[in-house]
Amino acid sequence: MGKRINVQKTYKLYIDGKFPRTESGRYIKWQDPKETTLVNVCRGSRKDFRNAVVAARKAASGWSCRTAYNRGQILYRIGEILEGRREQFMTELTLQGSTKKQAEKEIDQAIERLIYYAGWADKYVQVFSRVNPVAMPYFNFSFLESVGVVAAIAPDDISLLGSVSVLAPIIVGGNTAIMLASESRPLCAITFAEVIHTSDVPAGVVNILTGQRSELLDHFSSHMDVNAVVYCGNDPEEIELVQSNSALNVKRPVIYRGQNWSDKKMQGPYHILETQETKTTWHPVGV
Amino acid sequence: MKTKSKMNYKTDWVYNPAPESADHVRIQERYDLFINGKFIPSVKNAYFKTINPANENKLAQVAEAQKTDVGLAVRAAKKAYENIWSKMDPSERGKYIFRIARLIQERAREFAVIESLDGGKPIRESRDVDIPLAAAHFFYYAGWADKLEYAFPGRKTQPVGVAGQIIPWNFPLLMAAWKLAPALATGNTVVLKPAETTPLTAMKLAEIIQECDLPPGVVNIVNGGGETGQALVEHPDVDKIAFTGSTEVGKFIMKTVAGTGKKYTLELGGKAANIIFEDAPLDQAVEGIITGIFFNQGHVCCAGSRLFVQESVAETVISKLKNRMETLIVGDPLDKNTDIGAINSKAQLDKIKMYVDIGQKEGGEIFQSSCNLPKKGYWHAPSLFTGVSQSHRVVQEEIFGPVLAIQSFRTVDEVIAKANNTPFGLSGGVWTDKGSKIFALSKAIRAGVIWANTFNKFDPSSPFGGYKESGLGREGGLEGLMPYVHLV
Numbered sequence: 001m002g003k004r005i006n007v008q009k010t011y012k013l014y015i016d017g018k019f020p021r022t023e024s025g026r027y028i029k030w031q032d033p034k035e036t037t038l039v040n041v042c043r044g045s046r047k048d049f050r051n052a053v054v055a056a057r058k059a060a061s062g063w064s065c066r067t068a069y070n071r072g073q074i075l076y077r078i079g080e081i082l083e084g085r086r087e088q089f090m091t092e093l094t095l096q097g098s099t100k101k102q103a104e105k106e107i108d109q110a111i112e113r114l115i116y117y118a119g120w121a122d123k124y125v126q127v128f129s130r131v132n133p134v135a136m137p138y139f140n141f142s143f144l145e146s147v148g149v150v151a152a153i154a155p156d157d158i159s160l161l162g163s164v165s166v167l168a169p170i171i172v173g174g175n176t177a178i179m180l181a182s183e184s185r186p187l188c189a190i191t192f193a194e195v196i197h198t199s200d201v202p203a204g205v206v207n208i209l210t211g212q213r214s215e216l217l218d219h220f221s222s223h224m225d226v227n228a229v230v231y232c233g234n235d236p237e238e239i240e241l242v243q244s245n246s247a248l249n250v251k252r253p254v255i256y257r258g259q260n261w262s263d264k265k266m267q268g269p270y271h272i273l274e275t276q277e278t279k280t281t282w283h284p285v286g287v
Numbered sequence: 288m289k290t291k292s293k294m295n296y297k298t299d300w301v302y303n304p305a306p307e308s309a310d311h312v313r314i315q316e317r318y319d320l321f322i323n324g325k326f327i328p329s330v331k332n333a334y335f336k337t338i339n340p341a342n343e344n345k346l347a348q349v350a351e352a353q354k355t356d357v358g359l360a361v362r363a364a365k366k367a368y369e370n371i372w373s374k375m376d377p378s379e380r381g382k383y384i385f386r387i388a389r390l391i392q393e394r395a396r397e398f399a400v401i402e403s404l405d406g407g408k409p410i411r412e413s414r415d416v417d418i419p420l421a422a423a424h425f426f427y428y429a430g431w432a433d434k435l436e437y438a439f440p441g442r443k444t445q446p447v448g449v450a451g452q453i454i455p456w457n458f459p460l461l462m463a464a465w466k467l468a469p470a471l472a473t474g475n476t477v478v479l480k481p482a483e484t485t486p487l488t489a490m491k492l493a494e495i496i497q498e499c500d501l502p503p504g505v506v507n508i509v510n511g512g513g514e515t516g517q518a519l520v521e522h523p524d525v526d527k528i529a530f531t532g533s534t535e536v537g538k539f540i541m542k543t544v545a546g547t548g549k550k551y552t553l554e555l556g557g558k559a560a561n562i563i564f565e566d567a568p569l570d571q572a573v574e575g576i577i578t579g580i581f582f583n584q585g586h587v588c589c590a591g592s593r594l595f596v597q598e599s600v601a602e603t604v605i606s607k608l609k610n611r612m613e614t615l616i617v618g619d620p621l622d623k624n625t626d627i628g629a630i631n632s633k634a635q636l637d638k639i640k641m642y643v644d645i646g647q648k649e650g651g652e653i654f655q656s657s658c659n660l661p662k663k664g665y666w667h668a669p670s671l672f673t674g675v676s677q678s679h680r681v682v683q684e685e686i687f688g689p690v691l692a693i694q695s696f697r698t699v700d701e702v703i704a705k706a707n708n709t710p711f712g713l714s715g716g717v718w719t720d721k722g723s724k725i726f727a728l729s730k731a732i733r734a735g736v737i738w739a740n741t742f743n744k745f746d747p748s749s750p751f752g753g754y755k756e757s758g759l760g761r762e763g764g765l766e767g768l769m770p771y772v773h774l775v
Contacts, residue, residue, distance in 0.1 A: 127440060132764055134746035135423065142750050142764065148733075227755070240546025247541035249710070250534065250555065250756045270442065270774060278766050280750050281729045283739040 011041045011186065013048055013210065014193035016055035017203025022211075023047050030186060033097045041186045044211035046219045049151075049178065052207035053225055056149045056176035059204030064146045064174035072121030075172055078199040079114035082107070088191060089160055096159060096185040106262070110164040113267055117168035124173070124269045128276075137285045144276040146174035147252060148227035151220040153213065153242075155232035158261050159185035163192050163208075165261045166230060169271040171205060175228075178207040180220060186210040213238075221245035227252065228275050234258035302616065305623040307410045312400045314487065319350045320510065321493035323363035324503025330355045335511075337486055340407040341620050341629040341664040349486045352509035357478070357518040360507035364449045364476040365524050367504030373446050373474045381432030384471055386499040387492075388425035391418065391460075394495070398488055402460055403620040405487040407629030407665070408583050410621050420745060421464035424763075427747035428468035431768060435473065438765055444772035446474030447550055448526030451519040454489075455532045456482035456631050457586040457687075463489050465762050466529050467506060468747075473771040475527070478507045480519055484632045486510045520544065527551065529770065531588075534685075534711075534756050552760030552770040554588065554752055556685040557713030560706035561591030561742060562696075562728065565599045567718035571740065573607045576691070579716060579742040581615065581669055584627055585689040586635070588757075589714035591742050593682060594671075594693045595702050601695040605673065612656040612669045619661075627689060630665040639667050639688035646672050646681035646690070677708055685711070699724070703731045712754030716742045735761070 011030075012019040024045035031038050042048075063071075082089070086107055093103035129143035150170045155162035159182040170177045181189030193208045209216070217238055221229045222245040229251055231242045239255055246253040254274045259266055317334065319326040334348040352360070372380065391398065395418045402413040435444045450470045454462035459481060470477050481489035493508050509515060513536075520528055520543050530540055531554040544551055561579045563572045579591025596604045620628035630636040647653055651672040660666040671691040675682050682692045696702040706715060715732040717725055717739050729737040735753045738744060745751065750764035760770045 130765065132746065132748040132750070134744075134749050136744065136746065138741065138744060140746065140749050142766065145730075147754075236546060243545035244542050247538040247545070250538065250541065250553065250759060252759055268441070270439075277735065277754050278750050278752070278761050279729075279735060279737065280764075281737045281739060282741055282744050282749070283725065284741055 008039065011039060011190045011210065013042050013044055014190065014197070014206070014208040015048065015052045016207065017197065019193070023051070028211075032095045037095060039187070041210045044180075044209035044216065046216070048209055049216060049219050050223070052178040052209060053149060053151075053223055055204035056178055056207055057225055059202055060146070060148055060176045063171070063176055063202060063205045066174070068122035068125065071172055071174065072118045074200050075114055075118035075121060075168065078196060078201065079111050079118060081195045081199050082111050082114065085191075085195060089188060092187040092191055093160060096187060106158065106161045109262055110161045113161070113164050114168055116267055117172045120269055120272060121172050124272050127269060128273065132280070139283045139285050140280065142278050142280040144173070144273070145279050147275045147277050148175060149225060150175045150177045150228045150230060150275050151223065151226045152177055152179045152230040153217060153220060153232055154179050154182050154189065155256070155259070155261060156182045156184055156213070158182070159188040160192060161261050162232065163189050165266055166232060167206060170230070170275050171201075173272045173276050175275050176205045178209065178220070180213065180216055181208055181210045183211070183213050217241060218245065221253070222248055224249045228254060230254040230256070230274070232256045232259065302624045304619070306619065307400060307621045307623060309400050309404065309621060312397050312404075314347050314401065317348045318486065318490040318510070320352055320356055320360070321490070321496075321506075321508040322356070322360045323507065324497065326493070329353055335483070337405060337484065339404050340484075340631055341661070343663055346405060347487060349490070349510045352480075352511045352515045354518040357509055357515060357522060360478045360509050361449060361451075361519075361522045361524050363504035364478050364507055367502055368446070368448055368476040371502045372476050372505050377433040377435070377474070380474065381429045381472065383499060383501050384425050384429035384432065384468060387495060387501070388422045388429060390495040390498060391422040391425065394491070395419065395422070398460060398491060400621065401487050401491060403628065406456060406459060406485045407620050407631050409625040409628040410623055411625065412583060417458055417461045420747070421460045424461070424464040424468045424747040428472040431469075432472040435768065435772070438768055439774055442774040444473065445775055447771055447773060448475060449524055450475045450477045450527045450529060450771065451522065451525040452477055452479045452529045453516045453519065453532065454479065454481055456485040457583060457588070459485040460488040460492065462531055463492055469762070469767045470529070470771050471505065473768055475771050476505045478509060478519060478525070480509050480511065480516050483510070483512045517543075525549065527771065530554070537758065550770060552752075552762065553758040554762060555756060555758040556711055557588045557590065557753065557757050558593055558683070558685050558709050558711045559589055559591045559714040559716065559734065560593045560595055560732065561716035562595045562702055562706060562718065563597060563600070563604055564719040564724065565597040566720050568720060568740070569600060569604060569607065572718040573604065573611050575716065575718060575740070575742045576608055577611055577615070580691040581627055581689050582743045584630055584667070586631055586687055587743065589736060589743065591716050592686065592691060594691055595696050595705060596693065598695045598697050605693060608671065609654055612654075612671070615656055615658065615669050617656070617658040617660060617666065617668065627669060630667050630688065633665055635687065636665040636667060639686055639690060642681055642684070642686045642688070643670060643690060646675065646679065646692075649675070649679050649681070651675040651679060651681060651692075677705060683709065699727070703728070707733050710756040713757035714738065
């Protein structure tokens with residue numbers, strides 16, 4: 001009897017609740033640091049990104065109208081499913097260069113962060129909304145709404161926890177997202193897309209692309225139908241490009257500069273606020 | 288094609304003039320820059336004149352700040368920030384701001400007259416809206432100074448540093464208050480640049496600030512045009528930019544500060560939808576439409592410049608609206624009966640006329656009230672367009688004048704789609720007697736401020752600011768503290 005032939009996985013993009021190959025037909029050969037495994041990862045294109053924005057825009061109104069309770073349940077569900085697929089992430093994280101201990105810690109933290117944000121779903125609006133005591137006979141109140149479609153550049157140095165930390169506050173707040181996965185560690189992001197796909201997250205709410213940051217950053221930050229762009233990294237030229245491109249349609253640039261994502265400070269309701277708008281409504285009081 | 292209102296208002300019965308006296312107002316021939324607590328000329332000794340747009344007479348000469356002057360102002364602000372203001376006990380800081388509020392109230396009449404002289408707005412508005420609200424803003428934020436630990440749960444606040452603030456000409460003193468009050472309350476120091484056509488109330492405010500014994504350098508005021516503003520935005524020691532003005536300039540500022548680490552807030556243009564349903568109280572709604580578009584000659588970024596009327600009542604509403612427009616009194620801003628004053632500047636008048644021209648050329652049907660416009664000065668009759676659709680430029684672009692574009696609609700979904708079909712998202716209005724419809728519409732309209740059965744109301748405790756290309760950040764209310772602090 002010979003050795004069993006492995007069935008190797010194709011790492012594809014995640015757009016509109018489907019796993020298509022890049023329309024460009026391009027791929028990147030990704031090899032782990034120990035050079036034991038070689039996989040093909042899609043090299044996403046501008047067109048893939050634009051398709052993802054269309055999907056995210058289409059999903060935006062439905063997702064933002066879900067009840068807070070329901071969004072919380074779905075985030076919790078993502079955490080549950082991730083818990084059940086620990087083994088696969090262990091394999092991929094160690095393949096991507098983490099030690100077993102590091103990988104275990106990262107998975108733990110990713111699950112806990114999802115549960116943490118799931119709990120915020122029906123609370124952040126309460127904590128950060130208010131009735132304003134205007135000096136006129138009006139009932140005036142301010143509350144938070146999602147900013148809309150968010151393009152996110154995930155941190156390069158931490159793939160699973162990075163993806164979770166960037167996506168959770170965006171989607172718990174009713175936004176839809178297109179995330180560019182870590183370029184050097186792309187495997188986890190696509191496997192995480194499979195977790196999302198099986199967690200009752202509606203199609204288009206989360207879209208994940210793999211590819212080259214240098215190629216896609218310009219498009220992520222310049223697209224006219226994107227309302228906010230989240231950038232994780234430390235490159236001054238990239239930051240300037242993102243902020244400058246944001247001016248095209250006054251999208252909100254959110255910069256996480258060289259952050260340690262395993263730090264507890266990198267979670268919290270103020271991260272949700274980064275992709276929220278405050279809406280204020282006036283109504284006369286009287287008969 | 289021009290249509291005429293059916294009712295005839297030409298009677299012998301006219302309002303007697305009721306001018307507010309300007310005798311008590313003291314305007315100097317020259318105003319200098321206010322830097323480090325002193326009034327000093329610009330390094331080039333350059334001045335520009337500010338005029339009364341209602342008669343084109345010169346009011347005063349104002350020093351034009353050069354790049355070097357801006358540098359001096361920023362240096363003074365930085366020194367005051369590091370040595371005094373950021374270290375001061377917050378409750379003491381608050382007391383200085385309370386003082387400013389009180390002195391504005393005490394000199395309210397003088398401020399109101401100067402605001403109307405310099406900017407052209409009716410005295411009724413400067414007296415009842417601009418000046419009282421400016422004082423109220425200082426009062427509101429003065430109280431925040433020693434209570435910041437209650438504003439952001441779980442976090443502490445730190446001031447940002449030197450704030451460069453650039454304000455527009457439509458609400459000169461009020462915009463200065465919106466910018467200065469939260470910046471000072473949170474421990475920042477300021478270099479403020481008023482608009483070129485309306486520098487006078489800011490210079491009066493500088494006098495008050497001196498009278499208050501505010502430490503030198505905490506507030507500096509430099510007048511000038513775009514170049515002065517640019518020097519302020521580009522200065523490396525300015526830590527935060529607060530800008531109110533056009534979307535075009537806002538985008539330029541975003542590009543300029545990209546990569547510098549500067550914080551910024553932008554209050555930009557708008558093209559608000561004002562939506563009238565068939566079940567609305569129609570007479571109230573007509574008043575709301577008038578307030579929405581003709582308040583302050585339509586020089587309002589959140590003006591209700593796109594009117595959507597449900598088809599079943601469109602004819603009634605438009606006819607009532609035309610009749611009401613005929614009763615608007617256009618003329619001397621200092622007359623207490625005046626509803627609509629002078630257009631702020633020649634340049635703005637030209638822009639409005641250009642759009643009125645474009646609207647007609649693109650096939651819109653114009654109606655203008657048959658008021659007599661004064662010979663001298665800059666004036667524009669209240670105007671509306673019917674027969675226009677989403678693709679018309681008068682529907683898409685911000686005119687910033689007394690020009691309304693009217694469209695009708697049949698269904699709720701249709702009007703939501705039309706209302707949101709704009710790159711702007713500053714404000715919106717909904718008129719209906721049905722509560723659940725108000726909530727549905729106010730949720731569906733992508734804009735920062737929604738007025739339900741009212742329009743153009745402002746209050747210091749109420750956050751203001753836009754979605755989409757109408758800006759970033761909020762001013763007013765607790766939210767208005769956020770742009771001036773680092774959360775730690």
